[in-house]
Amino acid sequence: MGRKGKPLSETVWTRMDRKAGAVIELTIRQLRHRISTWVVLGVGVLLMALLLTFYIDSVRESFEPIDNDGDSEDNDGDGYPMGQERKYGTPDWNSDLYPGASVYIPESDIDWNDADRTEFGNKSWEGSAFFEASWVDDQYAGEWWDSYVDWNLNQEGIPELTDCSDWEMEDLYVEFWGDACDLGDGDGDGMTTYYVAGKWRGEGIATVPENYYLSWGHWTEEVYVEPEPPEMYINEDGIDCFDIFMRPDSRVDCPSEIRISGSHGFDDDGDCLAANEGNGDDDNGNGVRCDVQWIASNGVVTRIEADDLVDEDPDEQEYIGELGHRTFVIAVGKMAFVILLGLFIPLFLSLGLVRDETENGTLHLLLSKPIHRAEFIIYRLTGYLAISGSYVIGLSLVVGLISSILGPGDQIIRFSDIPVWIGIGVATTLVLAAYGSMFNAMGLISPKYGVYLCIVFGIWEFMMGSFSILNPNWTVASVSISHWALQMIDAVVLLAWPDTIQWAEMDRAFEIDSGLSVFWQPPVHTLGTASAGIALLNSLVVLLLVSVVWIFIAKSVFSRREIM
Amino acid sequence: MTMEQQNPPAVLIDQVSKWYGQVIGVNDLSLAIDGGVTGVLGPNGAGKSTLFKLMMGRIRPSQGSVRLFGVDPWKNTSPFRRVGYVSESEKLYEWMTALDFVTTLARLHGMTREEATERSAHVLEFVGLTDVMHKELGKFSKGMRQRVKIAHALVHDPDLLILDEPLHGCDPLARTSIMSVIRELGEQGKTILISSHILEEIERITEQIVILHNGRLLAIGNLHAIRGLLDKHPHRILINCEDPRSMANLFVTEEPVFGVRFPREGQLEIQTNDLSAAHAVLPSIVVSSNQKITSIENPDDNLDSLLGYLIKEGN
Numbered sequence: 001m002g003r004k005g006k007p008l009s010e011t012v013w014t015r016m017d018r019k020a021g022a023v024i025e026l027t028i029r030q031l032r033h034r035i036s037t038w039v040v041l042g043v044g045v046l047l048m049a050l051l052l053t054f055y056i057d058s059v060r061e062s063f064e065p066i067d068n069d070g071d072s073e074d075n076d077g078d079g080y081p082m083g084q085e086r087k088y089g090t091p092d093w094n095s096d097l098y099p100g101a102s103v104y105i106p107e108s109d110i111d112w113n114d115a116d117r118t119e120f121g122n123k124s125w126e127g128s129a130f131f132e133a134s135w136v137d138d139q140y141a142g143e144w145w146d147s148y149v150d151w152n153l154n155q156e157g158i159p160e161l162t163d164c165s166d167w168e169m170e171d172l173y174v175e176f177w178g179d180a181c182d183l184g185d186g187d188g189d190g191m192t193t194y195y196v197a198g199k200w201r202g203e204g205i206a207t208v209p210e211n212y213y214l215s216w217g218h219w220t221e222e223v224y225v226e227p228e229p230p231e232m233y234i235n236e237d238g239i240d241c242f243d244i245f246m247r248p249d250s251r252v253d254c255p256s257e258i259r260i261s262g263s264h265g266f267d268d269d270g271d272c273l274a275a276n277e278g279n280g281d282d283d284n285g286n287g288v289r290c291d292v293q294w295i296a297s298n299g300v301v302t303r304i305e306a307d308d309l310v311d312e313d314p315d316e317q318e319y320i321g322e323l324g325h326r327t328f329v330i331a332v333g334k335m336a337f338v339i340l341l342g343l344f345i346p347l348f349l350s351l352g353l354v355r356d357e358t359e360n361g362t363l364h365l366l367l368s369k370p371i372h373r374a375e376f377i378i379y380r381l382t383g384y385l386a387i388s389g390s391y392v393i394g395l396s397l398v399v400g401l402i403s404s405i406l407g408p409g410d411q412i413i414r415f416s417d418i419p420v421w422i423g424i425g426v427a428t429t430l431v432l433a434a435y436g437s438m439f440n441a442m443g444l445i446s447p448k449y450g451v452y453l454c455i456v457f458g459i460w461e462f463m464m465g466s467f468s469i470l471n472p473n474w475t476v477a478s479v480s481i482s483h484w485a486l487q488m489i490d491a492v493v494l495l496a497w498p499d500t501i502q503w504a505e506m507d508r509a510f511e512i513d514s515g516l517s518v519f520w521q522p523p524v525h526t527l528g529t530a531s532a533g534i535a536l537l538n539s540l541v542v543l544l545l546v547s548v549v550w551i552f553i554a555k556s557v558f559s560r561r562e563i564m
Numbered sequence: 565m566t567m568e569q570q571n572p573p574a575v576l577i578d579q580v581s582k583w584y585g586q587v588i589g590v591n592d593l594s595l596a597i598d599g600g601v602t603g604v605l606g607p608n609g610a611g612k613s614t615l616f617k618l619m620m621g622r623i624r625p626s627q628g629s630v631r632l633f634g635v636d637p638w639k640n641t642s643p644f645r646r647v648g649y650v651s652e653s654e655k656l657y658e659w660m661t662a663l664d665f666v667t668t669l670a671r672l673h674g675m676t677r678e679e680a681t682e683r684s685a686h687v688l689e690f691v692g693l694t695d696v697m698h699k700e701l702g703k704f705s706k707g708m709r710q711r712v713k714i715a716h717a718l719v720h721d722p723d724l725l726i727l728d729e730p731l732h733g734c735d736p737l738a739r740t741s742i743m744s745v746i747r748e749l750g751e752q753g754k755t756i757l758i759s760s761h762i763l764e765e766i767e768r769i770t771e772q773i774v775i776l777h778n779g780r781l782l783a784i785g786n787l788h789a790i791r792g793l794l795d796k797h798p799h800r801i802l803i804n805c806e807d808p809r810s811m812a813n814l815f816v817t818e819e820p821v822f823g824v825r826f827p828r829e830g831q832l833e834i835q836t837n838d839l840s841a842a843h844a845v846l847p848s849i850v851v852s853s854n855q856k857i858t859s860i861e862n863p864d865d866n867l868d869s870l871l872g873y874l875i876k877e878g879n
Contacts, residue, residue, distance in 0.1 A: 015674030022671030026657075033659050361655035365716070368620055368649040369672035370641045562623040 019371055020379045026366075027383025031349060040348040041391055044341050048399050051336060055328050059406055065234045068313045068511050071271060072233035080225075083233035086271050088225065100225035109215035110208045119216065122203035125196070127214030128173070129206040130183065132193040136202035147178035147198035164195060173197075173209075233269070235315040239510055240266040241294070265292025265311045272309035283307045292509070301502035304509040314510050321408030323507055323514035326500065328403065329417060330493060331519045333424035337396060338485045339465045342431035343458050345388045350436035351454055353380045354558060355443035363563055374555040381436055381551065388432045393425035400424075416496055423492025430543040431485040435461075437547045438481075441554035444561070472524045481546055484525075488539035491523040494532035572634030573598035574724040574755040575619060580628035582614055582779075589614035591779035592628070597757065601750035603766035603787070604759040606776035607871065612759040613652055615776070616728045619757075620649050632724065645673065648717030652728040654709065658702035662693055662712050665701060670719040680719070687715040691745055707738025714745065725749060727758040731765050743769055763870060775874065782874055790870070797873050801834040801842060802861040805853070808832035814849045818842075 031037045067073070071083035076091070078098040085092045088099035097103075104124065110117055124140065125131075136159065141148045151159040164172055164181035172181070178198035185192050191204070208214045241264045243250035251266060263286060267273050272281055272290035284305035286293045292311050295303040306312070354377060357363035366376065400421030404414040438457070442450040464480030472490065477483045493500055504517045523535035575597040582589040590611045606612050617623045618630050621637030621644075630636065632643035657665055663684055670680035688697045691711040696704070701712065710730055717725060727746070731739050746769050750756055760766050766773060767787060775783040775790075783790060805811050811832050812824040820842045823835040836842040839862070850857055863869075 018674050018676060019672050021677075022668055026668050029660075030657070361653045362657060364620070364622060364649070364651045364653060365656070365669060366672065367622065367641075368644060368647070368651070368717075369669060370644040370674075371672055372641055564617075564623070 016375075019369075019375070020382065023366070023371070023376065023379035024383040024386060027353070027380050028387055031384065031387050036348050037387070040344055044345070044391070044395060047336055047340065048332075048395055051328075051332055052399060052402055055403060056406060058324065066316050066513070067234045069237070069271070069309065071236075071269070071313070072230035074230070079227045081228060081230045081233050083236065083269060083271065084228045086274050089274070098225075099227075100223040102219050102222040104217055104219050106215060106217035108217075109213065112211045112213050114208075117208045117210070118205060119208075119214070120205045121216075122201075123216040124199070124201045124218055125206060125214060125216045126199045127208070128197040128212040129195075129208045129214045130193055131180075131196045131200075131202065131204050131206050132187075132191050133202050133204035134191055135204070136200065140199070140201035142199075144178070149178060149180050149196055149198045149200040151180065151200070159192075159194070161194065169209075173212075233313075235313055235317075237268040237271070237309075237311055237313040238318070239292075239311045239314045239506065240264060240268070261294060261296045263288045263291045264294045265290075265306060267310045269313070272307060281307060281309075300498055301505060304502075304505040306509050311510055314512065316512060319506065319512050320514055323503055323512060323516050325403070325407040325414075326493075326497065326503060327514050327516045327519055329400075329420055329424075330489065330516070332399065332403075333396075333420070333427075333489050334465075334469055334486050334519060337392060337424050337428040338431055338489065339462060339482055341392055341395075342428050342435060342482065342485065343461060345392075346384075346432055346435035346439045347454055347458060349388055350381070350384050350432075351439045351443045351451060353377075353384055353436075353440045353443070354554070355440075355447045355450065358561075358563060359447065367563065373558045374551075377440070377551060377554050377558060381433070381440060384436055384440075385429065385433055388436070389429040392428040392432065393422075396421045396425035396428065419496040420493055423496070424489055427485045427488040427492070427539075430488070430540065430547075431481060434481045434543050434546045434550070437550035437554065441550045441557065444554050444557045469519060472521050478525075481543065484539040484542045484546075487523050487525055488536060488543070490520060491532040491535035491539065493520060494522060495536065572631060574633060575757070576629075576631040576634070577615070577618075578629045578631070580618060580625045580630055582611075582618060582623065583626050588779045590618065590625075593776075593779070593781055594628075595774065595781065595784070597755060597774075599753070599755050600772055601746065601756040601758065601770035603770050603773040604757055604776065605761070605763065605766055605773055606759075606782075607761050607868070609778075610761075610776040611779040612761075612776055613728055614779070616649070616651075616726050616757070616759065619726060620644075620647075620651075645720070646723040648720070648722035648725045650710075650713045650717045650725075650727045650730050652732065654706075654733075656701045656709060656712065658700065660701055661698050662688060662701060662704070662708075662715070663697040665712060666716045666719055669716045673720040675720070683719050684715070687718045688712075690718065691715045692741055705735075705738075707734040707742070710734055710738065710742060711745075714742065718749070723754060725754055725756045727756065729759055729761075731760060731762070739765070775871070777871055777875070782871070790874075793873070797837075797864075797869075799836050799839045799842070799862070799864045801836065801839075801846070802827075802859075802863060803832045803834065804830055804858040804860075805832060805855050806830070807855060811849075811853050811855060814853055818845050818849070820845070 071086065072081050074081050074092070076093050076095040078095040080090075080098050082092040084099060090097040090099055090101065107123070109127075110119060122135070136151050138151050138153045141150070152161060154160050159180070159182070162181040163184070165184045172195050176195060176197045180194045180196040180200070183193045183195055206214060240251050267290040281289045284291075284293045284307055290307050290310050292304060292306040294301055295305070357366065367373070400417055401413070404417040405412065407414050407417065439454045442453045442457070444450070446453060461480050461482045464477045465482030465486060467474055468477040468480070468483040468486045472483070472487065500520060501522060504520060506512065507514050507516045522530075523532055525538045526532070526535045527538065573596045575595065577593055577595040580593045581591050593611075593615065604612050604615065614623070618625055619632060619637060621641065624638045630638070633646060635643045637643055660668070663681070666684035666688060667677070667680045670684055671677065675683065685694070685697065688694055691714055693708060693711055693715065696708065701709065704712065714727070714730060717727070730742055730746070734742065743765070746756060746758060750770065758766070758769065771787045773783075773785070773787045773790070774781065803811065808826050808831060812826075815821050815824060815834055820836045820838040821834055822837060825833040825835070827833050834842065846860070
C-alpha cells in the first residue's frame with residue numbers, strides 16, 4: 001500500500017508510466033502508418049546494403065601490390081629496375097651505365113704545370129699530347145660530341161691523317177680537337193708521332209706540351225648481369241620490429257605484441273644504406289642509420305618516425321586488410337550513420353511530432369486528457385526515439401555482423417568490432433535524440449517555416465561534421481551536434497581497438513594509403529587526460545544536454561501555445 | 565475553509581473575456597454550472613466553442629478566470645481527470661479501429677491496457693457501436709464518428725461532460741440515438757454542457773439553457789419560460805396546400821389568428837399572437853378543409869427569431 005492508502009499499482013508513478021506507454025505506443029503506430037517513415041528507413045537500409053556491397057567487392061578483389069618507393073621502375077630503359085641499379089651502384093637515369101657495364105677507371109694525369117710531361121703505355125687517353133704510337137684502337141669511338149679521335153686507318157692498319165709536320169705549333173693547338181695529325185717519324189725509330197687532341201686508345205709514348213693536360217685510365221671488361229624482375233622491387237622492404245632486447249635476430253613483422261619505444265625497422269632492400277651513405281640517412285635523428293623510431297607510451301604506440309627508404313615498401317596485403325577494415329567501419333559509422341542517417345531520420349520523423357497533431361486537428365483529443373504538455377513532448381520524443389533508435393542500433397549491428405564476418409582475421413567473427421558498432425549505434429541514437437528534440441522544437445516555434453530552419457541547421461551540421469572528420473581540433477566545429485557524436489565514435493574506436501593509433505601511424509609513416517588517418521584521429525575533448533573514456537563521457541554529456549535544452553525550449557513554446 | 569472552496573462548482577467562469585486580435589470571442593462572461601444538462605445555444609460565431617476551449621485549457625482567457633472544479637485548466641491538467649470533452653473537430657485517427665481509439669485515449673487517464681480495453685468496449689456498447697468497434701474509423705459515417713467521440717469522452721466516467729455540437733451533421737436516426745444517450749447521462753446525475761445552434765435539438769434534451777450572442781451572455785434559465793415569452797410574440801405558420809384561399813377562409817374566423825397572406829402559389833401564411841392556441845385549432849381545420857397538405861412550417865420557431873426577440877427585448 002502507498003502512503004495515502006492506495007494500492008502501489010495505483011501510484012502517481014504507475015499512472016504516469018501508463019500514460020507514457022500510451023503516448024509512446026500511439027507515436028510509434030502513427031509513424032508506422034506514414035509512408036515517409038518507411039521511405040527514409042528504407043533508403044537507410046539501401047545505403048548500408050550499397051556500402052556493404054562496396055566492401056565485399058573490395059575484399060574479394062585481391063589487393064594490387066603497390067610499389068611505394070617506385071624502385072621497380074626502369075627509368076633509363078636499360079632493362080634493369082631502379083632497385084637493381086641501386087644495388088650495383090649504377091644510376092637509373094643513364095642507359096650506358098647499368099649493372100655489369102664496362103666502366104672507365106681513371107689512373108693518373110699530367111697537369112698543365114707538372115714537371116714530368118711524358119707517359120708510356122697502352123691506355124685510354126683524354127687530353128692533348130704528342131703521341132708516338134706503336135698501336136692505336138680504331139674501334140674506340142662514341143658520339144661526335146665526346147671528341148673521340150678518328151684514326152682513319154687504311155687497309156694496312158696505318159692511320160691516314162693530315163700532314164702537319166711543317167705547321168706552326170700555335171696553329172696545331174688551335175686547329176685540332178677530337179682529331180689527330182701526322183708529324184712523321186722525327187727520330188727515325190720507325191714509329192710515327194701524331195699530335196692528338198680528344199679521346200683515344202692506343203699504345204705509345206705521350207708527351208704533353210707545356211700548359212696542356214692529359215689524363216689516362218682503362219675500361220673494365222663488360223660482364224653480363226641477369227636483369228632482375230621488377231616484381232622483386234615491389235613490397236621488398238616490409239615493416240620490421242624487434243623484441244624488447246632489440247636483438248637483430250628477433251626480427252618480427254609489425255605490429256607485434258610487443259609495443260615498445262625504440263629503434264626498430266630494417267632496410268631489407270639496402271637502398272637506404274646504399275643511396276644515402278653518410279648523408280640524410282638518419283632523418284629521424286635518433287643517431288641510428290637507416291632505422292625506424294617507434295615511440296610508445298603506456299604500451300600504445302603513438303608515433304612512428306622512419307628514416308627515408310627504410311621499411312618503405314611493405315606488403316600492403318599484410319596491412320591493408322586490417323587498415324581497410326577499420327577505415328570502412330569508422331567511415332561508415334561517421335558518414336553514413338552519424339551524418340546521413342543522423343540528419344535525415346529526424347528531418348522526416350521528428351519535425352512534425354507535435355506540430356502535425358496541431359495541424360491535423362487531433363491534438364485536442366490528447367490534451368483533453370490529464371497530461372501536461374511537457375510530458376506530452378517527452379513521450380512523443382520517446383516514441384520517435386524508440387523507432388529511430390532501435391532502427392539505427394539494429395542496422396549498425398547487422399552491418400557490423402556482416403562486415404565482421406567478411407573482415408580480416410582468423411576468427412569467424414571479429415568480436416572486437418562489436419563494441420565499435422554498438423558505439424556507432426549509440427552515438428547515432430544520441431544524435432537522433434539531439435536533432436529530434438531540436439527539429440521538434442523548430443516545428444513548434446514556426447509551424448510554417450520550421451522545415452526551412454531545420455534544413456539550414458542541417459546544412460550547418462553537415463558541414464561541421466565533415467570538417468570535424470578532417471580536423472577534429474578545429475574549435476568552431478565543436479559548436480555543432482555532429483562534432484560531439486563523431487568524437488564519441490573516435491573515443492569508442494580507441495577503447496575497443498587501443499592499437500588504432502599504431503595502425504594510423506603505420507598507415508601514415510609507411511604510406512600504405514588506407515585512409516585510416518583521414519577518417520580517424522584520437523579524440524580531442526579529453527580534458528587534458530588523453531583518456532578515451534573521458535572523451536566518451538564528455539561527448540555523452542554534451543549530446544544529452546543539447547537534447548534536454550531543446551526539449552525545454554519546445555516545452556516553453558508549447559506551454560504558451562493556444563490550440564485553436 | 566468555506567463550503568464553496570471545499571466543493572467548488574464544476575464550471576465557474578468569472579468575468580472572462582477572450583479576444584483574437586481585434587475579434588471578440590467571449591466578452592465579459594460570468595457563469596457557474598453544477599449538475600444537470602445545460603444547453604449552450606447561440607448562432608455560429610456566438611462564442612460557444614471559444615467558451616469550451618477556455619474550459620479545456622486550449623486557450624488562455626484575455627481577462628477573468630476560468631475554473632473547473634476550482635482549478636485553472638490553462639495551468640493545470642488535473643481537472644481533466646473528471647472531464648470528458650467532445651470537440652467540434654471531425655478529425656480522428658482514421659487508421660485506428662473504434663475500440664483501439666477509445667482504448668488508447670483511455671490509457672491517457674492512467675488505466676492499464678486491460679482496464680482500458682474493458683471500459684472502452686463498455687462505453688462503445690453504451691453508444692451503440694459494439695457491432696462496428698473493430699472497424700477502422702475512416703470507414704465510419706458522421707453519426708458513428710460523433711458517437712465514438714462521445715464514447716472516448718465517457719470512458720473514464722467523468723463528472724463533467726462538455727459536448728461541442730455533438731449533433732452537428734448527423735442524420736435524424738443518429739441524432740435521436742445521441743440525444744437519448746445524453747438524456748440518459750443527465751439522468752445518471754452528470755453535469756453536462758452541450759452546445760448547439762439549433763433550438764429544437766436542445767429542447768428535446770434539456771430545459772436548462774444558456775444563450776450566447778456575439779460573445780455575450782444573452783439569457784440563462786429555463787427554456788420554457790423563455791419560450792413562453794416568445795409564444796406571445798407574433799408568429800407565422802406556413803401551410804403548403806392545394807387551395808390556399810379556401811383554407812384561409814377557415815382560419816380567419818379563429819381567435820388567435822389576426823391575419824393571412826399568400827406569399828407564393830400554393831402557400832398560405834397565417835399570422836398569430838398565440839402559437840400554442842393556433843396549433844391547438846390547426847388539426848381540426850386541416851381535417852375539415854378536406855385538402856391535401858404537403859407541409860406545415862413554423863419559420864419563427866427557431867433560435868434566430870428567439871434571438872431577434874431577446875435582443876429587441878433587451879433594447
